[in-house]
Amino acid sequence: xxxxxxxxxxxxxxxxxxxxxxxxxxxxxxxxxxxxxxxxxxxxxxxxxxxxxxxxxxxxxxxxxxxxxxxxxxxxxxxxxxxxxxxxxxxxxxxxxxxxxxxxxxxxxxxxxxxxxxxxxxxxxxxxxxxxxxxxxxxxxxxxxxxxxxxxxxxxxxxxxxxxxxxxxxxxxxxxxxxxxxxxxxxxxxxxxxxxxxxxxxxxxxxxxxxxxxxxxxxxxxxxxxxxxxx
Amino acid sequence: xxxxxxxxxxxxxxxxxxxxxxxxxxxxxxxxxxxxxxxxxxxxxxxxxxxxxxxxxxxxxxxxxxxxxxxxxxxxxxxxxxxxxxxxxxxxxxxxxxxxxxxxxxxxxxxxxxxxxxxxxxxxxxxxxxxxxxxxxxxxxxxxxxxxxxxxxxxxxxxxxxxxxxxxxxxxxxxxxxxxxxxxxxxxxxxxxxxxxxxxxxxxxxxxxxxxxxxxxxxxxxxxxxxxxxx
DNA sequence: ACGCTACTGTGTCCGGCAGACACAGTTAAT
DNA sequence: ATTAACTGTGTCTGCCGGACACAGTAGCGT
Numbered sequence: 129x130x131x132x133x134x135x136x137x138x139x140x141x142x143x144x145x146x147x148x149x150x151x152x153x154x155x156x157x158x159x160x161x162x163x164x165x166x167x168x169x170x171x172x173x174x175x176x177x178x179x180x181x182x183x184x185x186x187x188x189x190x191x192x193x194x195x196x197x198x199x200x201x202x203x204x205x206x207x208x209x210x211x212x213x214x215x216x217x218x219x220x221x222x223x224x225x226x227x228x229x230x231x232x233x234x235x236x237x238x239x240x241x242x243x244x245x246x247x248x249x250x251x252x253x254x255x256x257x258x259x260x261x262x263x264x265x266x267x268x269x270x271x272x273x274x275x276x277x278x279x280x281x282x283x284x285x286x287x288x289x290x291x292x293x294x295x296x297x298x299x300x301x302x303x304x305x306x307x308x309x310x311x312x313x314x315x316x317x318x319x320x321x322x323x324x325x326x327x328x329x330x331x332x333x334x335x336x337x338x339x340x341x342x343x344x345x346x347x348x349x350x351x352x353x354x355x356x357x358x359x
Numbered sequence: 360x361x362x363x364x365x366x367x368x369x370x371x372x373x374x375x376x377x378x379x380x381x382x383x384x385x386x387x388x389x390x391x392x393x394x395x396x397x398x399x400x401x402x403x404x405x406x407x408x409x410x411x412x413x414x415x416x417x418x419x420x421x422x423x424x425x426x427x428x429x430x431x432x433x434x435x436x437x438x439x440x441x442x443x444x445x446x447x448x449x450x451x452x453x454x455x456x457x458x459x460x461x462x463x464x465x466x467x468x469x470x471x472x473x474x475x476x477x478x479x480x481x482x483x484x485x486x487x488x489x490x491x492x493x494x495x496x497x498x499x500x501x502x503x504x505x506x507x508x509x510x511x512x513x514x515x516x517x518x519x520x521x522x523x524x525x526x527x528x529x530x531x532x533x534x535x536x537x538x539x540x541x542x543x544x545x546x547x548x549x550x551x552x553x554x555x556x557x558x559x560x561x562x563x564x565x566x567x568x569x570x571x572x573x574x575x576x577x578x579x580x581x582x583x584x585x586x587x588x589x590x
Numbered sequence: 591a592c593g594c595t596a597c598t599g600t601g602t603c604c605g606g607c608a609g610a611c612a613c614a615g616t617t618a619a620t
Numbered sequence: 621a622t623t624a625a626c627t628g629t630g631t632c633t634g635c636c637g638g639a640c641a642c643a644g645t646a647g648c649g650t
Contacts (some may be wrong), residue, residue, distance in 0.1 A: 130538055141624025144616040183609085184628050190562055192608065241469065242518055243530045245538055269560030270570060277571035280515035281508055287473055288507075300473045301617060307361055307476055319482055321490040328499030333474040335500060340508035343578030349578045374597025375645040413637085415599050423637065428630065 132194055133247040134199055150188045150198065157199045158233070163294055169196070180270075183266050196239050201247025203233045205242075208258045216345055218260035223278050223341055226253065230286035237274040237287050264348075267353040277344055285337045363425055364432055364478040379409050381429065388430045389464070396523055397466035400427070427470050432478025434464045435471075438487045446583075447576055449491035454572055457484065461517035469520050492590050495579075496586040508575055513554045516568045 130277070132150070136171040156177045160169050171192060189195045210221055251354060257275035257345055266274065291300070308326070316323045362368060363381070387408045391400050402423060406413040420426045441452055461467055471481070488506035497505065523530070539557070547554045 130542070134542070140626060142618045142624070143618095145629080146627065150555040171609085172607075178628095181629060184458055185632080187627060238472065239600075241472075242521075243532070243535055245530070245535070246542075248549075251542070251546075251553065255427060255550040255553040258556045261550050262555075266562070268556035269558060269563040271556045271568040273567045274562055274574070275503045276519075276567055277512055277517065277574060280511045280571070284507065284511035284514065285503065290473070292473055299476070301474070304474055304476070311361070311365070311477075311482070315479075315482075318479075320484040321493050322441060322486040324493075325499035326503045329503055333500070336507055340511070343505070343508060343582065344574055345578070346581050347574030347576070347578035350448045350511075350581065351574065371597060373595070373645095373647045375599080377598065403636080403639085411598095412600060413603080414640095417638075418598060 129190075129194055129197070129245055132189065132198055133245060135248075142354060146187075147180050147184070148188070151202070152178065153185060153188055154195065154199045154202045157195060158203045161203075161235045162233060166196075166238050169199075188265070197244065200236055200239045203236060203247045203252065204229060204247075204253065206250040207247055207253050210256075213260075214258045215264050217350075219275075219278060220341065220346065221255070222257050222260060222283050225285055226279065226282045227337065229285065231290060234286070234290040234292055237283060237290070238292075240293070264352045265353065268353075274348055278341070281340045281344060285340065289334065290335070360421075360425055360428070360476055362430050363429055364476060366479075367564065368377045377418075377464075378411050378415070381435070383409065384419055385426065385430045385433045388426060389434045392430065392434075392466045393464060397427075397469050398482055400430075421486050423445065423465040428475065428478070431467055431470045432480045434467060435460060435478075435484065438484050441487075446491045446495050447580060449507075450488065450509060450576065450579075451572065453491060453493070456570065458511065458517055458576070462521060465517070465523055468514060469523075497583065501582075505579055507509045509572070512571045512575060513568070516571065519567070520565065555562060562587040 156174050171182045240351045258271050261271040387405050402413045479499040489502050544553045
């Protein structure tokens with residue numbers, strides 16, 4: 129599995145030339161997932177886009193789980209190079225780059241969940257995030273935890289604002305808002321604070337990304353400055 | 360769908376008594392999901408635990424998607440009642456309660472993803488979170504965004520620290536750490552900052568929840584105090 | 591008392607899925 | 621030329637969600 133993700137395959141000398149490549153397979157899968165959602169990705173479907181049959185794919189990949197892992201790391205891509213900046217600005221653009229990646233391939237939100245082996249691209253993203261904090265005075269663990277918080281925030285914001293191609297019941301943002309508004313009128317008594325909060329927030333949507341990000345960065349800044357002051 | 364989640368079913372007068380109830384079905388599903396993971400939940404499997412066949416379930420629920428939604432809201436449960444506290448402490452315990460819920464039913468992390476209709480319990484959690492901030496001077500939108508950030512953080516921490524019963528490849532935390540360590544020794548040159556961060560963080564794991572939560576709360580406090588000062 | 595009718599549960603069938611396995615064709619090393 | 625490594629194919633199994641026709645049941649109006 130690690131070999132798959134990291135591309136350390138001992139290429140064979142004998143036998144016929146392979147008709148496809150692991151990367152080619154993964155790219156086909158990515159194309160399907162981008163267009164029709166992760167649920168539309170099946171071995172049959174992928175094989176249909178390649179000059180091989182379904183079973184041939186198992187020569188390249190042990191199972192679907194592993195294939196999705198390869199697809200995920202590939203789709204994630206390398207983080208874009210950014211000029212050196214102070215840690216706060218660096219993390220801010222890093223977070224936005226991450227967000228862009230998730231909106232480009234929404235299914236990544238579903239496939240990169242839970243414990244899993246990490247691929248080169250995912251590690252590259254982490255590297256870039258951590259490198260913004262090397263001069264901050266935070267410990268290694270704190271640096272990792274910091275970028276984890278930011279990643280979590282970005283992921284969930286992306287999840288909420290993205291329309292998944294297939295998979296989920298095709299609810300638009302409006303459907304949700306309307307259903308919610310409906311419920312809050314009939315059940316307002318059960319959720320008083322929520323109701324007023326919703327009412328006064330009408331129209332000021334989609335500030336969630338910046339708001340949360342600024343809070344987190346503020347919190348980090350407080351810690352970092354405190355550390356610096358106490359040395 | 361809204362009727363399903365909110366239990367507004369017009370109970371019929373004629374015809375034979377139903378052999379099961381929607382709640383009973385959902386509870387069976389929850390039992391399976393808790394024990395063997397969300398993937399183990401199938402209509403057959405649920406029917407096997409009840410005195411009905413698979414197809415009878417469709418009398419109570421339009422499809423599996425909806426059933427999982429009902430299961431999710433039911434498993435989430437109501438947030439535990441907590442005495443009134445200052446906003447920061449209230450949010451802190453609220454976050455920990457949320458974390459406990461997710462560790463009790465790890466599959467909730469998978470099933471409550473993306474846009475979806477909200478059930479009464481999920482709204483009750485939001486209500487409790489928002490109610491901690493009503494006196495804070497934040498706008499309604501900011502209150503909602505605040506609890507969203509915290510939820511995101513809790514979710515992702517739970518995701519990382521939980522072992523999913525079925526579903527994912529059964530990787531222990533150790534497997535991951537070892538694989539990661541292995542990679543970072545052979546590829547240290549590509550990820551210099553990450554490598555040093557990992558090295559210096561050895562042994563200080565599982566601080567992620569508190570660390571991130573404190574940063575977020577710090578960030579919120581900064582904003583709230585700033586607001587109060589400027590009035 | 592009786593049938594109508596709404597309602598519940600069952601069995602069968604379909605298409606699609608992941609994957610096991612045996613086998614045929616291909617190519618390089620010997 | 622033979623062998624052995626390797627790639628691709630076709631077939632089969634056991635699951636899944638769900639459509640549909642049908643049989644059984646029980647309350648209602650008459």
